[in-house]
Amino acid sequence: MKKVLTGNFTAAYGAVAAKVNVISAYPITPQTTIVEILSEIVADGKLDAEFIKVESEHSALASCIGAQALGARTFTATSAQGLALMHELLHWTARGRLPIVIANVNRAMAPGWSIWADVTDSVSQRDTGWMQMYCENNQEVFDSIIMSYKIGEHRDVLLPTLINLDAFFLSHTSQVVDLYTEKVIDQFLPCYQPAVHLDVKDPRSFGALTSPEYYYEFSYKIQQAMIRAKSVIRDVGKKFGELFDRQYDLVEPYRCDDAEIILVNYGTIAGTAKEAVDVMRDQGISVGSLKIRYFRPFPSEDIEAVLKTANKVGVIDRAVSYGHAGPFFTEIQACMSGTSLPLYGFVAGLGGRDVSLHDIENIVKHMQSRKPEELIWIGIKDD
């Protein structure tokens, strides 16, 4: 079944399609309509679930943790300050090996108050042990929510996923979304069967005081799970493709095969980049685009395989790690460190500043005429 839906409604329908048992959420612009529609769907009995109208994002994730630990499939959604408030519980979720899914509407951090897109909120959660993926369009939001439960709940993984969609560019933009049929989704994603849960017949203590004798190995196991998650993501993406005719991988190359210049990007910039690639290809410029879907686990091998034939690579980040460079740029730099490939780092679109087709053409022109230098801020007003 196809519908015209905003990114937020798509995220809500994704949670409904995944038949989550417990939803706990707190409103924040621009995530709000996810909470509104889900509370209505649950209240109307259209989804057999409990909706907890918590007093903060902090309690939203804490109550998801409690519910998921008992054996429920849970969902929440947030944005920016809300995700930052959840930070401690993000660690709690991943170390507790609870495959919760959050839809995070990427919004810039205050002050000054901004409700517009950038990914500082999510990249700041890099080391919490959450898988992180970035969506280009609403269809990818819907598909990723369903796939993320399957990936996270896989016995080789048991980790939570942060699904990122850009504020307004997706959250409030209507697109055609295929919602498929309940029957096929249920076949793809059966009910949640926890590996271990709070059970009065088998009383265990979860998350107790852990001495250095054990803590280190628990951390190692999370790293191993992240590494294994890469192949689980590939397998699940392939299986999804067989059932729904849309295949997903860790990365998505576009016209990269013979490209001299490759632009690495993520989120909604990927759509603009593809369009820019087509325009520039028509002008005879040999350029391709590589969309990174997963920031964690970071698909180094997949990226290296695509980039190794390029002459020049530019990375467009919608965030910056102050005092250094863009967060994706440094990762690309690390995975290409064994090569002499010239790498260009660009920052663009912070706080919702538009990143236009023209901006992307300028990035390519810059790469054609200059050597890599310090981080370039696209369209910066200097005075």
Added chain:
Amino acid sequence: MTESNKRKIRLTIPEQEILSPGHLACQGCGAALAMRYALKALGPDTITAIPACCWSVIDGPFPYSAAGVPIYHCAFETAASTAGGISYAIKALKKKGITALAWAGDGGTFDIGFQALSGAAERGDNIIYVVYDNEAYMNTGIQRSSATPYGAWTTTTPVKHFKKAPKKNIMEIMVAHHIPYGATANIAYPEDFIKKLQKAKNIEGCKFIHLYAPCPTGWKHPPGITVKIARLATETRIFPIYEVERGVYTINKKVPKPKSVDMYLKMQGRFRHLSSEAIQYIQQQVDANWERLIKLEQAFGS
């Protein structure tokens, strides 16, 4: 207990021991007694959320657990929201007859966990919330909390600068949330505590129990007199035992002939520095608080 003994003794609390003896509490710990009684009252079909507090150590380190019921060790400020989540999952997954228990110290309740508790109380999350109050951050080494009473020494209210602010009246704040059941209890009165938990178990919504639980380590008293001190807290009217069921006040321990607060204070090192004026001031406050409670019972009793 042998069969022949059983016939002679009339038990006033459930015999079943769910808490194992091999826990890590200090000698004379009021909080350890508290959990022992709570599990007797609630039985094995109880799932517990425990935030950072003495009990996150008492239960034992991984891979050990003394409690005998499932425990989810949760973040410091999330006892109510984690237990709330558990309660909603119990409902969503249609697991009947399981009690969700939040079990937190005074710091995790009066201070850092208060927002989550207030939220759970307002929503009416189906949990029993027990705060075992030892009147300071004992797990981190005796720092003042908003449950620390006037006059007490702690490591952050040293003798020369003892705590001047009064103890927060958490019961009245919870009652103001219009919860279906709120009660104070004291480890010196296990029958009363157990009865209250059993009552709470059969009430739908957010139930709150403020439990008095002395800490020999932090209060500086010998471990052998924990129960004696706890009983004195009620016999001096410092810690009144009462309950509020759907707005109806009942004082469960009347204390017609109160002992002087002096007796209670002098048994604890944390009050050793107090001048006679300070003790007199404490007595006045205790008398005033009792007077207020009597008026509440007269106005809103059954």
